[in-house]
Amino acid sequence: AQSVTQLGSHVSVSEGALVLLRCNYSSSVPPYLFWYVQYPNQGLQLLLKYTTGATLVKGINGFEAEFKKSETSFHLTKPSAHMSDAAEYFCAVTMRDDKIIFGKGTRLHILP
Amino acid sequence: DGGITQSPKYLFRKEGQNVTLSCEQNLNHDAMYWYRQDPGQGLRLIYYSQIVNDFQKGDIAEGYSVSREKKESFPLTVTSAQKNPTAFYLCASTNPNTGELFFGEGSRLTVL
Numbered sequence: 001a002q003s004v005t006q007l008g009s010h011v012s013v014s015e016g017a018l019v020l021l022r023c024n025y026s027s028s029v030p031p032y033l034f035w036y037v038q039y040p041n042q043g044l045q046l047l048l049k050y051t052t053g054a055t056l057v058k059g060i061n062g063f064e065a066e067f068k069k070s071e072t073s074f075h076l077t078k079p080s081a082h083m084s085d086a087a088e089y090f091c092a093v094t095m096r097d098d099k100i101i102f103g104k105g106t107r108l109h110i111l112p
Numbered sequence: 113d114g115g116i117t118q119s120p121k122y123l124f125r126k127e128g129q130n131v132t133l134s135c136e137q138n139l140n141h142d143a144m145y146w147y148r149q150d151p152g153q154g155l156r157l158i159y160y161s162q163i164v165n166d167f168q169k170g171d172i173a174e175g176y177s178v179s180r181e182k183k184e185s186f187p188l189t190v191t192s193a194q195k196n197p198t199a200f201y202l203c204a205s206t207n208p209n210t211g212e213l214f215f216g217e218g219s220r221l222t223v224l
Contacts (some may be wrong), residue, residue: 009152032211043116043215044155044200051210090154091195094211098162099170104154 001044002026004093006103013070014111019063019078021106023091026072033074035065039085049100050074061085086110114139118203118216125197125223133188133219135203142208144186148172149200149218156200159187190221197223 018106025031031049049058052097055067061084065076074091091103119134134154137144143162147155157170161180175194180186200220204213 006154034212036213036215041200041216041218041220043204044213046212049210049212092213094161098206099157099160100145100206100211100213101157102147102155104152 002089002093002095002100002101004103005014006089006091006106008106009104010107010109012109012111013081015083016080019076019081019085019087019089019108021076021108022070023065023074023076023103025074025093025101026090027093027095033065033067034092034094035059035063035074035076036090036092039087047076047089081108081110083110083112115155116203116205116214116216118201118219121217121219123219123221125221127223128192130192131190131197131221133190133201133203133221134207135186135188135216136184137186137203137214138184139205139207139214140183140198141205141214142183143206143218144180145204145206146176146186147202147204149202155202158188170184197221 003026005024034049035047036083038044046063048100050067063078090106117136125131137221146158156172159178161167177189203216204217
């Protein structure tokens, strides 16, 4: 079965430190890949996406992610964490049948 | 403004009652989705519809029903057969060119 795995349901980083949120997917064909952010009691907002072309994609709020086909990964990074980055982050993959599969999410905590 | 509107935002119901959650979009998107979100579970697909008058079951369709009589509307009914209906429900539609999901603000259902 196709799946999306996010390592770590909770990640804590200090303000100003590097943010790394991991995402691996299982798919036999190149998918579309997304990262979404969710603030409490709200819907999800798109951070960034990979469809085709350059494998390093930049998104909003200083986030970026790199698609590595050989590792089936799409990890999310930000060089310097800010308090406002505290939220839940979801990796998602669009399969060829138009189903969109989400990981279980990673809650990012920012330590002062 | 274009977007997804879900209503109501909060809903309380007694056990055994059916409830219908509304989802309307003015983005002119063909595909629409319903997800259920529980803590630590990520987003799980309930139903999706790629075109008017057609819809498919997702991973957790039991106890739910949908209709797609109009392109703009994709209501979800949580029936009394759903064993554990208390959850946060998210409706979304996709941009057909990018696969990006646009989400509503969600509906939180609590069954007493």
